[in-house]
Amino acid sequence: MAEQMKKYETPLLNELEKGPWPSFVKEIKAAAEWNQMANDLLGLLERSYREKIGHWKHGGIVGVMGYGGGVIGRYTNLPEEFPNVSHFHTMRINQPAGWFYTAEALRTLADIWDRHGSGLTNFHGSTGDIIFLGTRTEELEPTFAELTQAGFDLGGSGSDIRTPSCCCGMARCEWACYDTMKLTYFLTQHYQDEIHRPAFPYKFKFKCSGCPNDCVAAIARADFSIIGTWRDEIQIDQEMVREYAKNGVDINKEIVMMCPGRCIEWDGEELKIDNSSCRHCMHCINVMPKALAPGKDRGACILLGAKAPIVEGAILSSVIVPFVKLDTEESFNDIVELIDAILEPWIEEGKNRERVGEFIQRVGLGNFLEAIGLDPQPEMIRHPRTNPYVFYENYLEEE
Amino acid sequence: MAEQMKKYETPLLNELEKGPWPSFVKEIKAAAEWNQMANDLLGLLERSYREKIGHWKHGGIVGVMGYGGGVIGRYTNLPEEFPNVSHFHTMRINQPAGWFYTAEALRTLADIWDRHGSGLTNFHGSTGDIIFLGTRTEELEPTFAELTQAGFDLGGSGSDIRTPSCCCGMARCEWACYDTMKLTYFLTQHYQDEIHRPAFPYKFKFKCSGCPNDCVAAIARADFSIIGTWRDEIQIDQEMVREYAKNGVDINKEIVMMCPGRCIEWDGEELKIDNSSCRHCMHCINVMPKALAPGKDRGACILLGAKAPIVEGAILSSVIVPFVKLDTEESFNDIVELIDAILEPWIEEGKNRERVGEFIQRVGLGNFLEAIGLDPQPEMIRHPRTNPYVFYENYLEEE
Amino acid sequence: MAETVQKRITDIGPPHYEKFLPPIIKENYGKWKYHEIPRPGVIVHTSETGAKLYTVRAASPRLLSTTKIRKFAELAEKYSDGYLRFTSRHNVEFLLSDPAKIDPLIQELEAIGHPVGGTGNAISSMVHTQGWIHCHSSATDASGVVKSVMDELIDYFKTMKLPAKIRLALACCLNMCGAVHCSDIAILGIHTRPPKVNHELLPKVCEIPNVVASCPTAAIRPSTFQGKPSVEVDEEKCMYCANCYTVCPAMPLNNAETDGISIWVGGKVSNARSEPMFSKLAVPYLPNNPPRWPEVVQTVKKIVEVWAANAHKHERVGEWIERIGWPKFFKLTGIEFTKQHIDDFKHAGLTYKTSVHLTY
């Protein structure tokens, strides 16, 4: 692709090469030195900066053979002036669980993209995919072929299961209550068809966090949120606690007073936790990682329904399974069973562009639980109803 | 009224004469000894207990000349069997502010009611009125005449201003931040016409509590809730604080840890309060009334909109004026102005049977504030909006 | 009654309260400094001036005969210079300036069946409503249930051994005249069947558009019955609020077999510590079982005792539950958690548990 490059003046963008934070403009220019698409992107972006408006059109449906997802079609509305971004589709490549790479793997990806695209990427997209940022329709299939040869595959887009993601978990964190990367890989492989071939009312996302710190924001960003937790006593090393106290942690102010379960006592010698009132918030552990640790009976809490505000307002996932062990193959299969049970009524009765969280709010959590065969549990709610408008359906059968 | 009494067997009600709590059945029987209405009520009630169902019909409109409120019409659906309760209307008599009486006043009321009604009453109804429980239509006017002669008047019912009520306040409480009884009397007198002649979309209630303990449940039970509070420092008698500590109050556990403002410190010697974070909840004062007291710059917070659940769900009053002084005639008149400003849009645009709280939720607090000419203040809300659906109306004018 | 016809007096409002205030209150109005509760039912208010007012509080069934009212008047004259008041929870309070008269007054009150107490960390009288005594709308009786519950809990009225105040209230239908929606424990009369439309009566006494509009769940549709205009109810949509009955007598919901009582917990009104809270559903349905409603009495008692045994000092029922979590509440009380506890009304989604703050 080394033909003659058009040279764009970019006074506004040049401003963004200055300053200590790494500059995306420098990145675009680096690619623009040799890549026509990147070069036209630079020109188009300067234009947007000048006019304070984007220059992209709605993307039509483009993709690779046999897949419905994984590619976001994009075309500029100024194709004459910027012919090399007349097509500028992005490809979503399913990242390895936990976003771990080797230098070699990164180079392989870079080489493929240099052959077929803009030379620009996102590491990563906010769902978790590797984003190959911008190429032409005819390049999609060859890129895909090389990716799969190299052992990579596309992620989700459209109304399908989206690329699952997870925190680094047991690979690099002492607090992981289950193997987030293993479960994420398992689910990703199990749902390959559903990830690649949209067949749902709308998107459906998985995120796996190893503990209640929720480092992948599962509760806010995934329809199906798996968050690690424990059931038994917090592990305490009293010696270390005293150590922290000596080194200036004000245990009463910073921990006792801030514990939401109000279940910690500190007499200057010993830290007592009434575990029966512990809310598993992680705070005390976070502040004294060398002294405290989650218990030994570990597993996860499963929550359902998170989404962004469009269109009925944002929703956070809510508890659907208060605690589940995740240490066996069966336990992974049980998760799949649960997911399938959840997908079924949603796929059948969900409206077009209705996320599962919106669906549950429409039909009511109680009815939804009946539909998927789970018993109502007080853990699923913040508090029981305050309004007296209770349905006593039983009689409908009776009579 | 001393003709021959019908004798009713009341095996079920007799059960409720037993036990330590004062028995309403004994009260009914006391009246039934000489009063035909009370006697038939006894029989009718036994019948309800046997059949597990009430025997009253919807009340038609009955009342005294020129008033639309103050009387609740009531008729039994078993007039043949219980002719003396074929009519059984209640009269609501506006109680003296704070529910204070003299023996003489009580006797006057009792005498009037013996001449015209069932000899049964409620001290008091749950809005606050004295309830004369049950009489015939033709007795209403004469009863009313005697009441007014004695200096009493009817309270509200129907879609009008309801009988205001208040806590005993300055008459018998050290925490009263304004004169609840004086304001209640003032408002009651000012709104005589609106109390007696329903002309609103629905009922409108006032309640005045002298401090945030809210001993008349104003925030839950009055459309217009006036709750005393203060703006300056809590008054502290450190000597007394130590006294309480000595006498067994665990100040850290019972007060410091329970302070919602987290603004109290106790070193065993001195109690420090960061008044700038005090939420004016009263807790510390409640626990140590001899040591602490509300500040000296006292007034009230005004809240709007409380109601029971029918039909969109219960509503608690919410802040409409964060703080107002109530120590002058003008300040009382300002309250009246505020009330009138609130009533106006509600009377004009409120739907039939729509309480002011429901009205505000329908039109939106922001629009309502504009309508009554108050500036939006952050004190009026729990938190700003979480949804991004903001209206930028300004341009509607601009363009 | 000759004189009463002479001239007609209206809009005079209630008598001015000052007429009814004892001298000690007039003198110390706004000057009270602090109070003490030396024993259950007795509150001593001390003024800046040093003056002391002794209040003796006695239980009342709220429904009083004129006979009893005269009795109270007599006691007031004998012990409190003729001055007395009633409270916002319908107890009667005698306002004494002479402490020597406290004991004899209490003896006499107990003797005539009006126990003294209800102060401080106690169970005070239950706010309640009319029930079968006067209201057409009631799904249960009020006074009888209150009497049965308070007979069982009397000990908590006469002592102050509870962790905090606990406010009980009863309303005999969803109109909630007892304002039970913010009570520590609320007893609520409920219908559990849709209205039975009286097609004969309806067109005569009701505005069909109003009836249709009255239904929050849009369960009521206009229809015709034997040629005459009427309404029909989509029973699947009805949750028995009785709002239609309130606006139209031809839609009664009262039903001897299926009316009953639901129990609500954890509400509060005061701003002390936590903000005011609504009561939440604890038990969806208990049968109407007069004259003593044993199921209701035992359920309320159980909740009171579990709370009393587990709450921290000063923790109201709702505050206690917030600390231990609702799952623990159901476990400790043995109350079954059902689909009916899960909100399905307007803001239901906001009641789902959107965190992993759970106790195991």
Added chain:
Amino acid sequence: MAETVQKRITDIGPPHYEKFLPPIIKENYGKWKYHEIPRPGVIVHTSETGAKLYTVRAASPRLLSTTKIRKFAELAEKYSDGYLRFTSRHNVEFLLSDPAKIDPLIQELEAIGHPVGGTGNAISSMVHTQGWIHCHSSATDASGVVKSVMDELIDYFKTMKLPAKIRLALACCLNMCGAVHCSDIAILGIHTRPPKVNHELLPKVCEIPNVVASCPTAAIRPSTFQGKPSVEVDEEKCMYCANCYTVCPAMPLNNAETDGISIWVGGKVSNARSEPMFSKLAVPYLPNNPPRWPEVVQTVKKIVEVWAANAHKHERVGEWIERIGWPKFFKLTGIEFTKQHIDDFKHAGLTYKTSVHLTY
């Protein structure tokens, strides 16, 4: 590319992560005991086995050229045996087993313009989205705003002197791909004018029923324009969510003059101490002012600094505001409180202040 056409491979999913884990992680997988943060950007994880893993975290613009990717690969080979990862906030992390290599790596990273930090009580990279670089829907750019804000706040990335973590995020339209709805400080691109219907195009490319259904406020009605079917928008009802545009290209909202940015505060995701919270509106509108968006930068900086100066240790922005109350937040930041802050959407009533828990 001869080989690629041979056989078509599909549905293989991503490579197995184990291929990419350094030996030290394989050996200590699930055995980590605790971590320390000896200096900003360096995290040391110690295993039960005593093994230590040294993570060096560097800033990334997220938008990376293949050139930079090769550079990272080269650094990884030089310092961390070829192993590296990226974080959920798009920083790059080098996974070292030899502590001696930490300093030289940091020097080289700083040298190529990738500052090291973002750990502990710091400002880490901003989660953000495509903006003018790739999305048709954007109301502002993403990368440029992020660059401008982070240039200003860089000191908080490179140190750990803040009271707690503070998470910043940006989304360029209400779709909120950056999931900014739970961020300590969120920057949100907004349209402030209704869509301009392209009546020519609409009937050709859109299903009118879908367009009508897409509007949450029912502002869109079917209509006809010069005989052809189209839609019309009741501008008074429109709050510019752009959902109609998402389903129909003929309803663009983008507007160079009136598009802009709103600022949101107090959200969080973690369960630490408080439950997860949504972000709340702080500033309804700031202009799009490229290339450096000074109004946005200064507003964000002001909020960060007021929080840093006033919060208790460990208090996230939302927790701090809950303690001091919203009135204080507006007072301290000098941000004006307006009608637009008051919720008027579905559950608005529940955001009104129903207590007297106020500070004065």
